Amino acid sequence: DVKVTQSSRYLVKRTGEKVFLECVQDMDHENMFWYRQDPGLGLRLIYFSYDVKMKEKGDIPEGYSVSREKKERFSLILESASTNQTSMYLCASSPRGSGKNIQYFGAGTRLSVL
Amino acid sequence: QKEVEQDPGPLSVPEGAIVSLNCTYSNSAFQYFMWYRQYSRKGPELLMYTYSSGNKEDGRFTAQVDKSSKYISLFIRDSQPSDSATYLCAMSASTNAGKSTFGDGTTLTVKP
Numbered sequence: 001d002v003k004v005t006q007s008s009r010y011l012v013k014r015t016g017e018k019v020f021l022e023c024v025q026d027m028d029h030e031n032m033f034w035y036r037q038d039p040g041l042g043l044r045l046i047y048f049s050y051d052v053k054m055k056e057k058g059d060i061p062e063g064y065s066v067s068r069e070k071k072e073r074f075s076l077i078l079e080s081a082s083t084n085q086t087s088m089y090l091c092a093s094s095p096r097g098s099g100k101n102i103q104y105f106g107a108g109t110r111l112s113v114l
Numbered sequence: 115q116k117e118v119e120q121d122p123g124p125l126s127v128p129e130g131a132i133v134s135l136n137c138t139y140s141n142s143a144f145q146y147f148m149w150y151r152q153y154s155r156k157g158p159e160l161l162m163y164t165y166s167s168g169n170k171e172d173g174r175f176t177a178q179v180d181k182s183s184k185y186i187s188l189f190i191r192d193s194q195p196s197d198s199a200t201y202l203c204a205m206s207a208s209t210n211a212g213k214s215t216f217g218d219g220t221t222l223t224v225k226p
Binding site for chain 1: 146148150157159160163202204206212213214216217219
């Protein structure tokens, strides 16, 4: 059973804080993703990583950075949290090369920035 | 205009009803079509996957793809309260380097 684990279910942070969201997958997947999900806006891709130390900007990378030092772990960093980054953050992983691009999601981190 | 448009809902139906969830798309390169189900406060999970055109059935669920019309549907027969969730369509091309394009989701409530 594929497991994608996000380190926190709920986080409350203050404006200007540096925030780390951690994601770990146990299926040796090459691809990992960070999305944010907001009512009426659907899933929006923040960053994508297709290998260790490799990353690609998604649709809304501004205000975010990522780190992938190990294959199983993909971190999302909010350099200076702002209230408009209050959202549900979802991590996902998928195997490379199948073409299907089926993604396996974590349970999500609900972040509130006050 | 978005590459993938999903009927927005929300949908509310009585238990036992047949439900139809629909998405249209504009990118003719899409070959893989997925439906994810997302329960409240959880991450999406894959429900069904279809390659190219045609139908696929899994129990009470049928996924249908019409590439000529760029239209996909998910049918739920004999809907149950446990089917209450948000349903997301997703699509990808083999050239997408691992990425999928998601619809915004349709929230379904099945009332007992």
